[in-house]
Amino acid sequence: MIEAYNLTKKYNGKVALSQVTMSISRGEFVFIVGPSGAGKSTFLKLVIREIIPTSGMLKVFGRNVGRLKRGQVSVLRRNIGMVFQEYRLLDERTVFENVAFALRVTGASKEEIKKRVPLALEMVGLKHKINSMVSGLSGGEQQRVGLARAIVNKPAMIIADEPTGNLDPDTTMELMHLLKDINGMGITVIVATHDREAVDKLQKRVVYLDNSEVVGDEARGAYLRAL
Numbered sequence: 001m002i003e004a005y006n007l008t009k010k011y012n013g014k015v016a017l018s019q020v021t022m023s024i025s026r027g028e029f030v031f032i033v034g035p036s037g038a039g040k041s042t043f044l045k046l047v048i049r050e051i052i053p054t055s056g057m058l059k060v061f062g063r064n065v066g067r068l069k070r071g072q073v074s075v076l077r078r079n080i081g082m083v084f085q086e087y088r089l090l091d092e093r094t095v096f097e098n099v100a101f102a103l104r105v106t107g108a109s110k111e112e113i114k115k116r117v118p119l120a121l122e123m124v125g126l127k128h129k130i131n132s133m134v135s136g137l138s139g140g141e142q143q144r145v146g147l148a149r150a151i152v153n154k155p156a157m158i159i160a161d162e163p164t165g166n167l168d169p170d171t172t173m174e175l176m177h178l179l180k181d182i183n184g185m186g187i188t189v190i191v192a193t194h195d196r197e198a199v200d201k202l203q204k205r206v207v208y209l210d211n212s213e214v215v216g217d218e219a220r221g222a223y224l225r226a227l
């Protein structure tokens with residue numbers, strides 16, 4: 001699903017990701033961990049083609065993302081659900097509207113939207129808040145709306161960049177378990193995080209980045225084991 005060969009990204013000559021070679025298979029759950037500035041977000045941004053590699057190669061869904069044309073970039077992104085640390089929701093809209101928005105941009109019909117938004121909200125335990133304004137929700141609830149928005153298009157992959165960075169420990173574990181459930185439905189999940197406790201508890205694959213390089217990769221890892 002993702003194959004990186006000597007993948008390198010430099011920003012104005014300064015290395016942010018260096019010679020990364022690894023692959024992520026369909027259906028995997030992978031944590032990308034490491035200190036601030038290690039290159040976690042850079043890797044995720046390369047996968048969604050927000051930035052392009054400086055050298056090396058990155059294939060996502062079998063395609064070389066450095067060489068995609070504009071139309072192919074939209075197809076790539078339609079197959080990837082994104083979750084962000086700061087939620088990126090429309091605060092003055094309802095929960096329904098926020099999730100529906102992700103479907104509308106793909107040209108989904110009204111009937112489809114009416115059917116799929118409640119299903120996505122049910123998956124994250126928020127169906128009862130469907131008509132609530134986002135601005136009135138707690139941080140954990142807002143991030144669950146973010147998750148519903150990410151899955152409503154039935155993507156092949158979910159990419160979450162520090163999704164629990166603004167949440168307390170209990171809410172963090174709830175969200176991580178939801179990501180695990182979503183992975184159980186067959187969706188590949190990649191999570192960049194600082195959260196040691198969550199990583200240790202979930203016992204999933206852990207890729208460790210430090211100073212732009214992959215320094216460890218364990219099938220059922222703990223945050224610090226390989227460092």
Ligand SMILES: Nc1ncnc2c1ncn2[C@@H]1O[C@H](COP(=O)(O)OP(=O)(O)O)[C@@H](O)[C@H]1O
Pocket residue numbers: 011012015016017034035036037038039040041042043
């Ligand atoms: N747009 C940018 N321009 C210049 N340098 C950047 C940019 N984005 C990230 N960097 C640098 O690249 C390195 C890796 O950053 P990043 O991938 O954001 O790390 P992480 O997500 O692990 O904290 C850091 O040294 C950071 O300062």
Ligand SMILES: [Mg+2]
Pocket residue numbers: 040041042161
């Ligand atoms: Mg980051």
